[in-house]
Amino acid sequence: xxxxxxxxxxxxxxxxxxxxxxxxxxxxxxxxxxxxxxxxxxxxxxxxxxxxxxxxxxxxxxxxxxxxxxxxxxxxxxxxxxxxxxxxxxxxxxxxxxxxxxxxxxxxxxxxxxxxxxxxxxxxxxxxxxxxxxxxxxxxxxxxxxxxxxxxxxxxxxxxxxxxxxxxxxxxxxxxxxxxxxxxxxxxxxxxxxxxxxxxxxxxxxxxxxxxxxxxxxxxxxxxxxxxxxxxxxxxxxxxxxxxxxxxxxxxxxxxxxxxxxxxxxxxxxxx
Amino acid sequence: xxxxxxxxxxxxxxxxxxxxxxxxxxxxxxxxxxxxxxxxxxxxxxxxxxxxxxxxxxxxxxxxxxxxxxxxxxxxxxxxxxxxxxxxxxxxxxxxxxxxxxxxxxxxxxxxxxxxxxxxxxxxxxxxxxxxxxxxxxxxxxxxxxxxxxxxxxxxxxxxxxxxxxxxxxxxxxxxxxxxxxxxxxxxxxxxxxxxxxxxxxxxxxxxxxxxxxxxxxxxxxxxxxxxxxxxxxxxxxxxxxxxxxxxxxxxxxxxxxxxxxxxxxxxxxxx
Numbered sequence: 001x002x003x004x005x006x007x008x009x010x011x012x013x014x015x016x017x018x019x020x021x022x023x024x025x026x027x028x029x030x031x032x033x034x035x036x037x038x039x040x041x042x043x044x045x046x047x048x049x050x051x052x053x054x055x056x057x058x059x060x061x062x063x064x065x066x067x068x069x070x071x072x073x074x075x076x077x078x079x080x081x082x083x084x085x086x087x088x089x090x091x092x093x094x095x096x097x098x099x100x101x102x103x104x105x106x107x108x109x110x111x112x113x114x115x116x117x118x119x120x121x122x123x124x125x126x127x128x129x130x131x132x133x134x135x136x137x138x139x140x141x142x143x144x145x146x147x148x149x150x151x152x153x154x155x156x157x158x159x160x161x162x163x164x165x166x167x168x169x170x171x172x173x174x175x176x177x178x179x180x181x182x183x184x185x186x187x188x189x190x191x192x193x194x195x196x197x198x199x200x201x202x203x204x205x206x207x208x209x210x211x212x213x214x215x216x217x218x219x220x221x222x223x224x225x226x227x228x229x230x231x232x233x234x235x236x237x238x239x240x241x242x243x244x245x246x247x248x249x250x251x252x253x254x255x256x257x258x259x260x261x262x263x264x265x266x267x268x269x270x271x272x
Numbered sequence: 273x274x275x276x277x278x279x280x281x282x283x284x285x286x287x288x289x290x291x292x293x294x295x296x297x298x299x300x301x302x303x304x305x306x307x308x309x310x311x312x313x314x315x316x317x318x319x320x321x322x323x324x325x326x327x328x329x330x331x332x333x334x335x336x337x338x339x340x341x342x343x344x345x346x347x348x349x350x351x352x353x354x355x356x357x358x359x360x361x362x363x364x365x366x367x368x369x370x371x372x373x374x375x376x377x378x379x380x381x382x383x384x385x386x387x388x389x390x391x392x393x394x395x396x397x398x399x400x401x402x403x404x405x406x407x408x409x410x411x412x413x414x415x416x417x418x419x420x421x422x423x424x425x426x427x428x429x430x431x432x433x434x435x436x437x438x439x440x441x442x443x444x445x446x447x448x449x450x451x452x453x454x455x456x457x458x459x460x461x462x463x464x465x466x467x468x469x470x471x472x473x474x475x476x477x478x479x480x481x482x483x484x485x486x487x488x489x490x491x492x493x494x495x496x497x498x499x500x501x502x503x504x505x506x507x508x509x510x511x512x513x514x515x516x517x518x519x520x521x522x523x524x525x526x527x528x529x530x531x532x533x534x535x536x537x538x539x540x541x542x543x544x
Contacts, residue, residue: 038321039311044421046512049310052536146418149316158434166431240318264324268540 002223005030005234006214007066007088009057012040012149013244014184015072016251018093018207019233023255025215026224030231032064033257038238038264041145043075043115043183050079050117056267058086060236067223070214072207074183075115078123089217093206096213097180098127102134104202105178111171112138113193114182115145124182137174141167141186148185151250155192164192171197178202188251233257238264274495277302277506278486279338279360281329284312284421285516286456287344288523290365290479291505295527297487298496302503304336305529310510310536313417315347315387315455322351322389328539330358332508339495342486344479346455347387350395361489365478368485369452370399374406376474377450383443384410385465386454387417396454409446413439413458420457423522427464436464443469450474460523505529510536 006026008018012035019033036042036057042050054076061069068089071077077092084090101110112124119140130136143163147153154160171179179197181187184207193203218224225231233255237244241259248257278298280290284307291305308314308329314322326348333341340361343349349364356362373382384396391412402408415435419425426432443451451469453459456479465475490496497503505527509516513531520529 038317045310046515049511142422143415143418143424146415150414152415159431159438162430162434239321243318264536265540268537 001226002067003030003225003227004065004067005032006068006070007032007061007064008070008072009034009061010073010184011035011042011053011075012037013247013251014145014148015207016248017184017187017205018070018072018211020252020255021205021208021211022215023231023233025211028227028229028231029225031233032061032066033233033235034061034262035235035237035244036267037244041115042073043117043145044142045117047079047117047121050075054080055085058084060262060267062086062088068214068218070210072184072210074118074206078114078118078121081123091210091214091217093182093184093210094123094127096209097182097204097206098124099213100204100209101178101180102128104204105134107175107177108133109135109137109174109176111168111174111176111179112136112182113141113167113171113179113186114138116140116142118182124180135174137171137176139167139170144189145183145185148188153188153192155195160189160192161196164189164196168193168196176201178204180204180206182206235259236262238262238267273498274339275497275499276337276339277304278340278342279304279333279336280342280344281306281333282345282456283307283314283347284309285519285523286417286420287479288520289456289459289477290342290344290483292524292527293477293480293483294487295505297483300499300501300503301497303505304333304338305505305507306333306534307507307509307516308539309516313387314345315389315417316414317389319351319389319393322347326352327357330356332534332539334358334360340486340490342482344456344482346390346478350386350390350393353395363482363486363489365454365456365482366395366399368481369454369476369478370396371485372476372481373450373452374400376476377406379447379449380405381407381409381446381448383440383446383448383451384408384454385413385439385443385451385458386410388412388414390454396452407446409443409448411439411442416461417455417457420460425460425464427467432461432464433468436461436468440465440468448473450476452476452478454478507531508534510534510539
């Protein structure tokens with residue numbers, strides 16, 4: 001048994017889709033979340049900057065007495081690949097989501113949506129093994145994160161419908177039966193994506209897939225909590241804790257949480 | 273005469289609309305530009321974080337042997353107000369754009385577009401004097417910056433038309449004859465905004481207004497250059513210089529420039 005917390009981080013609020021799934025699956029686990037809201041988004045930045053930010057984020061969350069670290073961020077997970085600057089058991093979203101997609105596809109055509117950095121990295125294709133058994137169709141969706149962060153997600157909204165169609169058309173044209181939502185913000189556009197792709201298509205939430213895989217690992221290694229009451233959720237953020245708290249409700253509903261501030265200076269110093 | 277450079281900074285690439293105007297009006301001046309592309313956008317962050325970033329940006333640009341500092345960023349200018357941590361002559365975009373709007377309006381109804389932080393600050397209204405002679409109608413346009421940064425600016429694009437109408441409808445309904453483009457990214461949506469608002473409406477580019485006012489000041493204080501050849505443009509950026517260079521062409525055309533990297537660590541250390 002291990003009563004330390006589960007550490008989860010993201011560039012901003014998207015990773016709360018992973019927190020929400022984790023809390024649903026294992027409500028007695030304590031969760032420490034870090035969202036770098038003073039520097040979000042990551043997905044339109046260079047690989048070099050993403051790796052620098054990721055190292056700082058991992059150092060910060062590792063310092064919080066956690067038993068596992070989950071990068072609930074498609075951009076960070078795909079930039080890191082297999083060289084992760086982390087001494088603790090570590091999970092990104094790429095392998096869990098790729099594994100889930102491979103289990104679920106019937107026609108072996110898998111669509112991948114992600115930020116420009118994620119798609120450019122080719123990480124999901126490598127994890128799936130594009131070209132052998134499976135065929136991957138990847139599309140970058142740079143406007144999805146700002147749309148979600150600004151609450152523009154209604155499937156009846158012209159802008160939402162138009163952007164979903166613009167980005168996902170190649171996936172639909174290639175006949176994918178499974179689509180990876182490769183950025184943890186994208187589940188908020190799930191309804192619009194489902195409406196465009198059709199009800200038969202399986203949508204894989206990368207944050208939820210990472211939560212399941214990390215929990216399975218904790219179970220196998222006998223590292224789940226034996227706490228009997230509900231676990232706590234403590235969030236750290238680089239921008240205003242009040243703004244974080246207010247916006248978090250859109251991502252996580254009414255789960256109780258405490259939000260604390262980390263300055264960018266503290267964060268930047270963490271990897272030295 | 274003063275042959276030092278003109279310093280201009282912004283959260284990202286938007287401030288290049290000010291550089292472009294400055295270079296057109298005074299081609300022999302050297303320009304030093306700083307764009308904090310590793311932390312853009314600023315306009316959806318808290319006032320506290322914006323002030324922290326602004327202090328770091330001003331310290332950095334002041335250190336580059338410049339004769340004047342221009343915050344070519346609506347978000348920074350409106351957050352700072354009159355308390356500016358700068359020892360050099362300093363220009364934001366708020367007063368220059370407000371002055372231009374007041375000179376140009378005929379019916380005294382002025383529309384203001386800006387980031388959420390800019391609109392929340394009320395800085396343009398205070399500069400114009402809302403409620404006395406002039407009536408201001410302000411709207412926050414949070415998706416405009418990501419749209420411009422991702423090249424979604426075509427006035428025939430459904431998404432562009434829909435977002436312009438959604439944000440600017442209150443300005444049109446109140447019958448404004450002059451609209452301040454209160455963020456230096458927005459001139460890239462000028463055509464779409466003009467199409468929606470009609471040809472009779474005057475659009476004020478806040479970056480161009482700041483360039484004119486700073487140049488007038490340099491002229492009055494006898495601080496223009498006496499260089500006879502064309503001035504240089506040197507840009508510093510916190511993210512990849514290659515990405516900056518490639519994207520800058522969309523903002524500034526083919527003006528020759530040198531781009532150099534500043535790390536976030538160097539930047540964060542600047543205000544200590």
